[in-house]
Amino acid sequence: MAEPLVVFDNVVKRFGTFEAVKRMNFEIREGEFLAFMGPSGCGKTTTLRMLAGLEQPTEGDIRLAGKSLVDVKPHERDTPMVWQSLALFPFLNARENVEFGLKMRGLDKPTRRKKALDWLERMGIGEFAERDVNALSGGQRQRVALARALVTEPKILLLDEPLSALDAHLVIRMQGVLTKLQRELGITFVYVTHSQSEAFAMADRVVIMSKGEIAQIGSARDIYRTPASRFVAEFVGRNNIFAGSVNAAGNVETAAGTFTLDGKAKPGEQVSFVVAADVVSLSTTRPTATNSFTAQLISEEFVGSMVTLFFEAPGGTEVKVQVQERLLEGIPREAGETLWLSFDPSHAHVLKG
Template identity: 55%
Template sequence: MNTCFVDIESVTKRFGTTAVVDDISLGIENGEFLAIMGSSGCGKTTLLRMIAGLETPSAGSIRIAGKPMNGVSACDREAPLVWQSLALFPFLTVVENVEFGLRMRGVAKAERRRRALQWLERMEIAHLAERGIEQLSGGQKQRVALARALVTEPPMLLLDEPFSALDASLTVRMQGVISRLQRELGITFILVTHSHSEAFALADRVVIMNEGRIEQIGRPREVYERPRSRFVAEFLGANNIFSGTVRRVEDEVVTVETADGVFDVTRASELNPQTGSNVDLIVSADQMELAMEGDGVACRLVGEEFIGANVNLHLETPAGTTLVVQTPRQALDALSPQVGDEYVARWQSSNAHLVAAA
């Protein structure tokens, strides 16, 4: 991946006086799988619609494969969009839905039928070719929508919350389908999603947006382990955040005073804190552990949350800070936790990092 396929330069989109997308610049590589995340109203779907040609930037430019897209219609961009609602035609059969894009391009009937059936076979639903759309399950409809988008062999596929209407087990299966297709086709995929697990499982890079701007871009592991702002840490969840003040900077160790105690943090390369500056100290829930006594943060258990193989233990400190400690289920036997029990939460200084206070 060494060729920038989509180049978004200083793009702003306003509705009235509100900038829904605010001066965003972003390069997307050829063959990359990019996920765009953010809370509702952050501008991620508007950005996707501008790439697709369904919205026009108020300022800035978008290039696809080196060509300026300002003034180029959606149908001429070869960037099909799989909608959250799928937008299949209920008056057409499965195979006719898949054929539709080829039909609009003037492909002969026999050829478009051959290619449509080939894609239905690839999606493992060729036996449903003559069925009506309303006779299909949610997962089957999803496969039809993907086949319809890909039958024209586009260089890029856009996906807007494609799994939001599916149950958890079907979502996992469809994620596998999407991942396999992207590897096999080698084309650029851009996914808009609310789901952290979805983005981290599928994407080469993730973009996190907030109020029309990009907060952080990076590989999933990098973003998860090193959120660069309090917003990103809170958006991803399962991060413990202590607000504090830098009291000492010595060699590679920064000492931070918080309402819950004084902690050393191995200096993070992305932040160069100065003595007296306000910072947020962040520790992921899976990097914390609980003990019955010793050094650390005193806390009291207020609840448990089972999430499959792991359990999130929710705690509160005397200063009123809420903590989450994630632990494997089998490790609970040693703690035998009960609501109201008191513990000490602790972590390695190298597993904490600092961001500038908001």
């Protein structure tokens, strides 16, 4: 198999004695959309800066298309990589900002102009082409910055929170625009975001970082359904976490109830396991399902047609249930209501560590 486009090989980054990135090993495939997520200060930007050549690793090697990047200046590389930055040139208008990179590459004026206008149009801000960038809103500036980065059609595009200044409805639209462009142009996107919905909606694979280390790398589905650790399960947030001891029959005795995990837990063990919020079923009467328990409805939250119901189960266990609102017909939704919750053992994922 061909060498992946990017390889991080035992990369460590220290600032003085502080280890911002601890021995990272991962690969990025050509044309992949890879998103980095993690709590503030976990090393996402430092990782991106090393890839961009703005920071040198203290140890290890980064290879781009099979060649070591260490000690190669960004402009000496043969794989074009662009850092999408919000820092626009204040003395140029929107179109001129987008044209700038093309001018540096020696394109003639009419071609530059046409490409720039085309990209501003694609970003939905064609009408502001001649406007001074200081007279644009934060979200409009962010889209000029995206157009400026994409117009040069780099092989790799590095994006650090590119949609953070946009309104919710625009974020959704721009997510669609970006993923479509990424696929069409075959550009490899390396994307840092605080937004889980953004990472999960757009990326082929998501890297969850914690304290300078990769906590998990995988598809949104892998990370959501089979989190590698309690940290990932809690970070993802849409999971219910149960903990307890396994009795002689192999069932887990938790504060919320005693549950069977289909042999995934050994008698005598202390285990934690997760059940995703969207696989918990609700009913008003005791279900025939194996793992059922009662819980009291505390509150609910809507996102589009999905509703998340927050429950408190015995022992103060918080349980979330995510369901399409139309499937809740006949289920009483007053706070304080006691309902039956259940889940199938096949949906329980035992956590390691």
